[in-house]
Amino acid sequence: MSVRTRPKIFLIDDHPIVRSGLESEIKASGDYEYCGSASSIKEGTKMMGFAGPDLLICDVSLQDENGIKELDSIRKKFPEMKIVFLTMHRDWSYLQDAISAGADGYILKSDSMESIMASIKKVLNRGKVFPGEIANFSYDEKHIREVAEIVKKLTKRESQILNFLSKGKLNREIAEELKLSVRTVEAHRASIFKKLEVDNMVELTRILVQLKSLDPN
Template sequence: MLRVLIADDHELIRRGVSDVIESHPGWEVCGEASDGKQALDLALSERPDVVILDISLPTMNGLGVARRLRQDLPTASVLLYTMHDEQETISGGLAAGARGYVLKTDSAHNLEAAISSLGARRPYFSSTISEFLLDAAVNDRKKSRLESFTMRELEVAQLIAEGNSNKQIARKLARSIKTVESHRAAAMRKAGVRSAAEFVRFAIKQNLIEA
């Protein structure tokens, strides 16, 4: 039995993906999550074969979840299922450990093919993503800014963009304010910004949060 976890903050999307999975013999939905933290917790407890993630998730974005799963649950194959087809977002997703990338504008057949491939431990990319990868390989792709963020910097980055103060971030991550300040400075330096307002614009552009 191929066990699949779905994480998306839109119930209609989760329902549609679930219908595709449940209609396929030998597949089952082992859990659904509406935010990144819930997705990570469910994945670590349920240990699915495939995790379907949106990128713009509350509490912890899909790239952060993918990185944690690559470290803590390497047996799970991550499929990014999203509207975002920007080059830096694609690069960041693949660098985070995603084995598949499908756009929500693709057909249900693409989603089914992706789940099947990842279930067999093979990567899968829709045609748009495949074209990007080919172009990147030919033109020696420049590393995206997101790829240089550590997992902790990525977490702090999302919390900054969501309007949290250093004190609030320290409390949520159970870290000292001094440590948070260090991660915040590193994240802003890597993003190439100097103010929180600029950082919010960067986070929106990189799809860490929704506008």
């Protein structure tokens, strides 16, 4: 009878405390095998060649590297490995980039350890983990091309505000940037939502992700 092997997890983060905390949780769970960690993607790639991880948990902003920008090269070296980003970045633009690049998950460091471990389990069970379950949207190219035309017809001010919203800016922050009242920003935001037929930021982000997939440049 064959012995069932535990999934191997590797960590890349330039904060020793983060690596230590995750290492402890992974080992304590008993469900996974901790197979190593590194402070950089360059170092980690060399080590993973020997460790053979099933899942990589990687920070986005490392000292001299961007995890999302390096994802494609990591995939080429380890095509079967799941890749999850664990980050402090709440910006929608980072999230969009991670999804467009083909990440299996995007988890915030501010999440509870219980939530992080639950997310790891879901990814290893072939699921996707993104805030707001954004990964579960359906892609309709005809529809998204129609949406792209609507976006082109937004007013100059609406386009500015949509750009700020895509970066995770709050109404108050946008108002300060554009020297407008919060009420005015709210009115423009409501107009954008109405034109794009969305009700909240999660739905708007789905639209933005699909638009980026349509034209990654």
